Amino acid sequence: MKVEDVKFVKDYIKVTYDAWLKGWHERNGGNLSYRIAEDEIKDIKGELDENSEFTPIEVSVPNLANEYFLVTGSGKYMRNVILDPEANIGIVRIDGKGEKYKIVWGLLDGARPTSEFASHLMSHSVKKEITGGKNRVIYHSHTTNLIALTFVLPLDSKVFTRELWEMATECPVVFPSGVGVVPWMVPGGKAIAEETSKLMKEFDVVIWAHHGTFAAGDTLDLAFGLMDTAEKSAEILVKVLSMGGKRQTITADNFRDLAKEFNVTLPEKFLYK
Ligand code: 13P
Ligand code: ZN
Numbered sequence: 001m002k003v004e005d006v007k008f009v010k011d012y013i014k015v016t017y018d019a020w021l022k023g024w025h026e027r028n029g030g031n032l033s034y035r036i037a038e039d040e041i042k043d044i045k046g047e048l049d050e051n052s053e054f055t056p057i058e059v060s061v062p063n064l065a066n067e068y069f070l071v072t073g074s075g076k077y078m079r080n081v082i083l084d085p086e087a088n089i090g091i092v093r094i095d096g097k098g099e100k101y102k103i104v105w106g107l108l109d110g111a112r113p114t115s116e117f118a119s120h121l122m123s124h125s126v127k128k129e130i131t132g133g134k135n136r137v138i139y140h141s142h143t144t145n146l147i148a149l150t151f152v153l154p155l156d157s158k159v160f161t162r163e164l165w166e167m168a169t170e171c172p173v174v175f176p177s178g179v180g181v182v183p184w185m186v187p188g189g190k191a192i193a194e195e196t197s198k199l200m201k202e203f204d205v206v207i208w209a210h211h212g213t214f215a216a217g218d219t220l221d222l223a224f225g226l227m228d229t230a231e232k233s234a235e236i237l238v239k240v241l242s243m244g245g246k247r248q249t250i251t252a253d254n255f256r257d258l259a260k261e262f263n264v265t266l267p268e269k270f271l272y273k
Contacts, residue, residue, distance in 0.1 A: 001042055003044050003047050003091070003105050004086070006040065006043055008037075008220075009085070010140055011051065011084060011221075012032065012034055012070055012089070012096065012220060012221050013089075014143045014220075015223075015224050016072070016078045016081040016082065016089075019224065019227075020141075022141075022228070023144060024143050024212075024227075025079065025141060026142060026233070027140070028074075028077055028078075028211070029078075029142040030076045030134065030139075030140050030141040031071070031074075031120070031140050032078075032137070032139050033071040033072070033113075033114070033120040033137070033138050034070040034071075034129070035069055035124055035136045035137075036069065036070055036091070037065075046103075047105060049104055049105065050093070050102075050268060051243045052102045052103050052104065053102060054149055055100065055101060055112075055195070055206050057087065057101050058190050059122055060098055060099050060121060061099075061121045061124070062097060062098040063098065063128055064093065064094050064098050064121060064125055064128065065097060066094060066095070066096060067093070068091055068094075068104070069092050069093075069094070069101075069113075069121075069124075070087050070091050071090060071092060071117065071121075071131055072088065072114050072122070073087075073107050074111070074115045075111075076088040076089070076111065081178045082257075086108050086157035087106070087107075087108045088169060089104075089106050090105060090106030091104050091105040091109070092104065094121075098125075101117075103104065106230070112199050114140075114199055115188040115225055116140055116153060118123065118188075118193035119138075119197070121216065122197035122200075123196055123206075123214065123216060124138055126197045127200060127216050131218065132202065135217065136218060136219065137215075137219065137220055137222070138214065139214070139223045139227060140215075141213055141215075142212040143213045146231055146234040147212060149237060150181075150210050150211075152241065154182050155183050155209050155214055157180050157181050157199075157268060158270060158272070159163070161270045162270050162271075163178050164179060164230060164233040164234060164237065165233075165255065166246075166250050167234075167239045168233045168251065169258070171230075172259065172266055176259075176264040176266055177203050178205075178267065179230065180199030180200075180203040180206040181199075181207045182195045182196060182207065182208050183210070184211070186258055194239065199215060204226060205227075205230050215227040228259060252273065255271055256271065
């Protein structure tokens, strides 16, 4: 079967196009990686070229040794993935130590994985460990309203979590552990990858101040849905602030009632007065 025709690749491409339509991916902004399951790789083994050279990934992720990832190319446009998958995305395999990768399909004409590959892999490493292998997706986008809020709200996880929860009743159910915030940092390197992956131990959503958002999910749908929910909430907050701010809201006790009813645990640190 051709790589483009298998289900996980089709699902991945759908997300890249849906995400483009959301307006979160100007030019080459944003990137998406999917840790491919063993049985999914089996179906396309014959299509993969394992003869390419290994390249260092600048971070060490031993628990991802020999894993395969589907990933967007650096400098590639989300909107173009659907038009020419083989040129804009690729499958890479991690080496036996978790320190190098090689391209086994796609990323034609010298293309490379996203410049945020270190952040993706370190986040995958943390999430694989704490979810017992369930988490498969790391997704970075340039969500307009979440970025806007990083110019106005204190860059504090407690404030961002509480404000986003208050803007839509279902938010605490969708991201009960809250959101993490990384202060402005130079993108594309090991330092921001380390900060992001530290926060991924606690959160599934990590906001990069003045830049964008990282979301983690077990499936492509869950990661995309999480990004969509957090960004929608941010959009409501931007509107509320533009209308002069809240006159009434959901209270801390309301959230406690919600948590009981929906059977989720909401950390008390976000339910301050
Ligand atoms: P890439 O084109 O290398 O994926 O970079 C886009 C981006 O959003 C960097 O943060
Ligand atoms: Zn970015």
